[in-house]
Amino acid sequence: MGRITLENVTKRFGDVEVIPPLNLDIEDGEFVVFVGPSGCGKSTLLRLIAGLEDTSGGQILIDGNDATDTPPARRGLAMVFQSYALYPHMSVRKNIAFPMRMANVDQAEQDRRIAAAAAALNLTDYLDRRPGQLSGGQRQRVAIGRAIVREPAAFLFDEPLSNLDAALRVGMRLEISELHQRLKTTMIYVTHDQVEAMTMADKIVVLRAGHIEQVGSPMDLYRTPRNLFVAGFIGSPKMNLITGPAAADHDATTIGVRPEHIKVSATEGTWKGRIGVSEHLGSDTFFYIEDTGLSETITVRAGGEIDLHHGDTVWLTPDPTKIHRFDAQGDRIA
Amino acid sequence: MARAVSTRTRIGYTAAAWFVALLIFFPILYTIITSLKTEQEAISGFSLIPSFTLSSFEAVQTQNDYWKPFTNSVILSVGSTILALIVAIPAAWAMAFSPTKNTKNILMWMLSTKMMPAVAVLVPIYLIFLRTGLMDTRIGLTVMLMLINLPIVVWMLYTYFREIPGEILEAARMDGASLKDEILYVLTPMAVPGIASTMLLNVILAWNEAFWTIQLTTTNAAPLSAFIASFSSPQGLFWAKLSAASVMAIAPILIMGWFSQKQLVRGLTFGAVK
Amino acid sequence: MATRQTASLARLMRAPAIILLLIWMIVPLGMTLYYSFLNYNLLNPTGTSWAGWFNYQYFYSDPAFFDAIWNTLALVLGVLTITVVGGIAIALLIDKPIFGQGIVRILVISPFFVMPPVAALIWKNMIMHPSYGVFADIARFFGAQPVDWFAQFPLTSIIIIVAWQWLPFATLILLTALQSLDGEQMEAAEMDGAGSLSRFIHLTLPHMARAITVVILIQTIFLLGIYAEILVTTNGGPGNASTNLTYLIYRAARLNFDIGGAAAGGIIAVILANIVAVFLMRAVGKNLD
Ligand SMILES: Nc1ncnc2c1ncn2[C@@H]1O[C@H](COP(=O)(O)OP(=O)(O)OP(=O)(O)O)[C@@H](O)[C@H]1O
Ligand SMILES: [Mg+2]
Numbered sequence: 001m002g003r004i005t006l007e008n009v010t011k012r013f014g015d016v017e018v019i020p021p022l023n024l025d026i027e028d029g030e031f032v033v034f035v036g037p038s039g040c041g042k043s044t045l046l047r048l049i050a051g052l053e054d055t056s057g058g059q060i061l062i063d064g065n066d067a068t069d070t071p072p073a074r075r076g077l078a079m080v081f082q083s084y085a086l087y088p089h090m091s092v093r094k095n096i097a098f099p100m101r102m103a104n105v106d107q108a109e110q111d112r113r114i115a116a117a118a119a120a121l122n123l124t125d126y127l128d129r130r131p132g133q134l135s136g137g138q139r140q141r142v143a144i145g146r147a148i149v150r151e152p153a154a155f156l157f158d159e160p161l162s163n164l165d166a167a168l169r170v171g172m173r174l175e176i177s178e179l180h181q182r183l184k185t186t187m188i189y190v191t192h193d194q195v196e197a198m199t200m201a202d203k204i205v206v207l208r209a210g211h212i213e214q215v216g217s218p219m220d221l222y223r224t225p226r227n228l229f230v231a232g233f234i235g236s237p238k239m240n241l242i243t244g245p246a247a248a249d250h251d252a253t254t255i256g257v258r259p260e261h262i263k264v265s266a267t268e269g270t271w272k273g274r275i276g277v278s279e280h281l282g283s284d285t286f287f288y289i290e291d292t293g294l295s296e297t298i299t300v301r302a303g304g305e306i307d308l309h310h311g312d313t314v315w316l317t318p319d320p321t322k323i324h325r326f327d328a329q330g331d332r333i334a
Numbered sequence: 335m336a337r338a339v340s341t342r343t344r345i346g347y348t349a350a351a352w353f354v355a356l357l358i359f360f361p362i363l364y365t366i367i368t369s370l371k372t373e374q375e376a377i378s379g380f381s382l383i384p385s386f387t388l389s390s391f392e393a394v395q396t397q398n399d400y401w402k403p404f405t406n407s408v409i410l411s412v413g414s415t416i417l418a419l420i421v422a423i424p425a426a427w428a429m430a431f432s433p434t435k436n437t438k439n440i441l442m443w444m445l446s447t448k449m450m451p452a453v454a455v456l457v458p459i460y461l462i463f464l465r466t467g468l469m470d471t472r473i474g475l476t477v478m479l480m481l482i483n484l485p486i487v488v489w490m491l492y493t494y495f496r497e498i499p500g501e502i503l504e505a506a507r508m509d510g511a512s513l514k515d516e517i518l519y520v521l522t523p524m525a526v527p528g529i530a531s532t533m534l535l536n537v538i539l540a541w542n543e544a545f546w547t548i549q550l551t552t553t554n555a556a557p558l559s560a561f562i563a564s565f566s567s568p569q570g571l572f573w574a575k576l577s578a579a580s581v582m583a584i585a586p587i588l589i590m591g592w593f594s595q596k597q598l599v600r601g602l603t604f605g606a607v608k
Numbered sequence: 609m610a611t612r613q614t615a616s617l618a619r620l621m622r623a624p625a626i627i628l629l630l631i632w633m634i635v636p637l638g639m640t641l642y643y644s645f646l647n648y649n650l651l652n653p654t655g656t657s658w659a660g661w662f663n664y665q666y667f668y669s670d671p672a673f674f675d676a677i678w679n680t681l682a683l684v685l686g687v688l689t690i691t692v693v694g695g696i697a698i699a700l701l702i703d704k705p706i707f708g709q710g711i712v713r714i715l716v717i718s719p720f721f722v723m724p725p726v727a728a729l730i731w732k733n734m735i736m737h738p739s740y741g742v743f744a745d746i747a748r749f750f751g752a753q754p755v756d757w758f759a760q761f762p763l764t765s766i767i768i769i770v771a772w773q774w775l776p777f778a779t780l781i782l783l784t785a786l787q788s789l790d791g792e793q794m795e796a797a798e799m800d801g802a803g804s805l806s807r808f809i810h811l812t813l814p815h816m817a818r819a820i821t822v823v824i825l826i827q828t829i830f831l832l833g834i835y836a837e838i839l840v841t842t843n844g845g846p847g848n849a850s851t852n853l854t855y856l857i858y859r860a861a862r863l864n865f866d867i868g869g870a871a872a873g874g875i876i877a878v879i880l881a882n883i884v885a886v887f888l889m890r891a892v893g894k895n896l897d
Pocket of ligand 1: 013018036037038039040041042043044045192
């Protein structure tokens, strides 16, 4: 079981309030991703849940029991750190065994769980190496293995993939998702990579300055961002946010249109512009359209084979059903 | 700077460097050579080739009761080092892994105690030792040496501990380790090299200490530094024997010193140069 | 990682070291300060009496005091000059591509591990002795009259001995600093047409400035306390020619049993050392963050 509830959890470092009172419910078995800009308090929140930091106020409940003052060792949670935090003086086997040794699990059971974890994580051949002799991806797997064998109520991940190169990151992302599907254990995952957030999460929590901006499924956040911050944060490339007369036409201070919801044509459309930079990725093409008379350069996503280039004059048409409207406060107009 | 230089330049530099190095090492070398001479050879002019007799070493050990100060040196240097580590390891741990606003000030203050000139407290320490019967006791001097080296020990350990990433200790905590487990199974094994270096340097410093050992001992607790200082006029102990005594006093520490060059830099500069 | 439990435990673990050093610092220093205002001589059976500033005035009016201050300064400055200049030169030399660098390092560093009384004895008897020393042998070889170093140049002799002991320290630290110098930066400067002298002045020296400062300050702390070398060689003489402040205070306390006077001298030594300490703490403190 791994249901985690935060009630008015607050954190101050000295006089600085990093997390204002915050409420959050994490259901058992959910994969929750915390996203937000650097310094917004993602790690702090995770460490509060882990017990590595004391709360300045509020309560943390794990499976309904107050765990606010429980030391980290007895919360039954496992954590995977960005730096992996493997014990450099122990072999991979000893690293994975360490939490079980601390819990006095008997030797046969330890061996069984190590073998299972090593098989699942492709580590069987490396069990007798030291962490220093492993690649980044292998170290990450050891860190995950060490977390799995504890059979924790929930896994906490703090940017676990940010030290890996791009290709490895995609692979590990899939492995962690599979792991979640197999174990069905609660996972809380901190990242500022929004592809990770979109692809892995059951529920995304968008944070800004310690404050929750929106909680919802990835598609909820994509379709109905509650405000400009979430609109700009979720989606890649970023949503076009247009102010001025074009927005006023829709009775809004700002309108947002995602690059994939704008049609490009060489002959006709709503807004006329000129192609600045164009990026041909093969599967897709991104155009950055200038001289539209709108408040900013418009990003457009088009098909991979489209035959338009830098300097061409084009016409843009936003999909009217996919226009997001925001008021002067930046909140979504329903 | 691994740069290609001509072999001739390299030989030139090598010759110059070796010349300087041998010049600096010469007094020690000549002492070693003299210790292997007979007394007669030792005072009959410059010569680099001794007769390789060990008689001076034997004479120092039998006539001058060399082993007592040697034992005292071992006990004092090792004892004071262990005492210092017992006090310093927890302190350095606390300051490295649970720093407070004052940690920096405390460290600076500790450093400042090292700067107090020994002679400034000679009078009270001498009187205290005299009145409490600590004079010329090993226990008194061990505590004394522990206190004068404690700041260096705390500092060195602190700089080593700080290099251990805090996340590893947090990981241990998440893995269910109690504080005892954390220190025993995670911190200590990782800190062993640093603790060993600290120990080595501190033994060297304690072994070579020559102010308090001379002031606070006479015969019973006198270590080698005080024992040798009493030969300032070579009555009954002539050149070869003096050399033999000197060689025995510095040999163990010289060898230890060679192994601790790097730590020496860090320890003696309080981490300011690494 | 600062949770309340760790924080309170940390306090407990820091306490012994702090308390010990606090006692070590306050009690003896307080006693020295107190004694410095007393008429107190261990040979005087009538006991002690309040002396006011007398001990300080006495110390101050004693010609030996000024000799000692002068000798202390000469000793510190002499040794610093030799070790810093020599240290830079030797460090530069060892840093060149030479054969057997490891052994050269070991040879150069060795004098530092020789305990002060042994260093002094070696120089006094093996090297500088007027009849049996190596210097005398060399002088005779050239047909010159051997010099009686400790009688004729007592302070200079001690400066030579102490410089020999500390030259390795300076060399080792400057070498460490030198080896952390960025090779690419040097090569860039060379590409820019900087000659080896201007590279030394504009790149190497500034890079080593911090290490040089540290060497000067740390050595000063130790050099102010030179004692065993003087005890073993000249006993501070002839007259006061090689008496430094430390030795003067030692003599007052241990040979004249003048507790009050020695205490006043001790306080003066503290003030001197503190002036240096302030600078050292700044240099080291910068490195803490
Ligand atoms: N121990 C601390 N003492 C004081 N302030 C802290 C401490 N730890 C974090 N902070 C501050 O709290 C805020 C949140 O930090 P946190 O590490 O949680 O950010 P984050 O969202 O994880 O950022 P990133 O994406 O860069 O990892 C930051 O402004 C940071 O400076
Ligand atoms: Mg973070």
